[in-house]
Amino acid sequence: MIHYQKPIILMRPGAANERLAERLGKRGMNIWKWPAFTILPPQDPERVQERLLNLDNFDMVLLASPAAVAASAVYVKQWPQHITLATIGSGTARVIRAAWGEHTPVLYPEGETFESGSERLFELLKSRGFPSRVLIVRGQVGREWLREQLLAHGTDVEVLPAYQRAPLELSSAELEKLQFSISGPAPIVYLTSTDSVGVLMHAVKTVPGALEWIQKGFVLTIHPRPKAQLEEVGFRNVALVSAKDERVQQAIEKLLEIV
Missing domain, CATH: 3.40.50.10090 (Rossmann fold)
Structure with a gap:
């Protein structure tokens, strides 16, 4: 019972x-x-808006979480064609496609959540060739290991804190x-x-x-x-x-x- x-x-x-x-x-x-965590607006919304509306110098945007997707969707109605979207798992990939259309191309490690994460995404990027410049959209902290690995392999990385997490x-x-x-x-x-x-x-x-x-x-x-x-x-x-x-x-x- x-x-x-x-x-x-x-x-x-x-x-x-x-x-x-x-x-x-x-x-x-x-x-x-x-x-x-409770998701709160970013400390610097002007910077978030300015960066997301000016992506000419990037070739990949990594949306680290569903909260990053929601924060980006406030400003981005359609991603520039030269941008490759990436994320760390199938769950956030589904949220991305819910935000920008079911046919939105997204690079992510497929499979269950325990088969995803920064390490698996890094392996995927390594197999297809590292991007030149990546924007990581996240909260105040997170995905530090992935950032460090990308930098070590010659990728320029900028971090954009697009929301805050209150514990x-x-x-x-x-x-x-x-x-x-x-x-x-x-x-x-x-x-x-x-x-x-x-x-x-x-x-x-x-x-x-x-x-x-x-x-x-x-x-x-x-x-x-x-x-x-x-x-x-x-x-x-x-x-x-x-x-x-x-x-x-x-x-x-x-x-x-x-x-």
């Missing part, structure tokens, strides 16, 4: 988290929406609910990035015993990097899952049946 009282903590940022929460809520699950801060009501819940069954957590691991640990640190309670539960994530980070800081039950909503639902339902 499935017991839905176990908390399901969803930490994916943005609309994807809301969509998954609605899907799982319809199954009667106890959903806690804790998006690891999760739990409200007083959420902290009270957390305090009440740590005497009950440990949660199932779904998170999607290495940065989210530190955000989670920071968010619960003021509640004694909360981190230990969460570490007794299960964590689902979409890539080997956050999985390794979770295990390094003491999480014992960590598994990879496809980023597709139906696969996440299936994984959570399976966990609910066995715990």
Whole structure:
């Protein structure tokens, strides 16, 4: 029998988290929406606009995340023909095509999310020849490894912080609910990035015993990097899952049946 009282903590940022929460809520699950980051406007919107409307000196634009796609779509209605769009996985590629049309050419490592990432995109770029000049559209930080590798192989790289990420801060009501819940069954957590691991640990640190309670539960994530980070800081039950909503639902339902 499935017991839905176990908390399901969803930490994916943005609309994807809301969509998954609605899907799982319809199954009667106890959903806690804790998006690891809230996406905010950039510190310098004038610079973002000026750069995205003047791409003559670039031959590739790397959109590092769905948030980068949304930020770019504010200013770019159609990409110049000389620009190659690239991203790190199929999920963001789908968001790109939703923004600029299903036939928009995008370079990305195909396959499941755990088969994607900066390393796989780098291998793809290496096999086809490195671009001369790349604009990486991202938040304040991110994709540093890829930037460094491109620079080492002779590519000029410019970084454009097109949005800000504000990390999760739990409200007083959420902290009270957390305090009440740590005497009950440990949660199932779904998170999607290495940065989210530190955000989670920071968010619960003021509640004694909360981190230990969460570490007794299960964590689902979409890539080997956050999985390794979770295990390094003491999480014992960590598994990879496809980023597709139906696969996440299936994984959570399976966990609910066995715990």
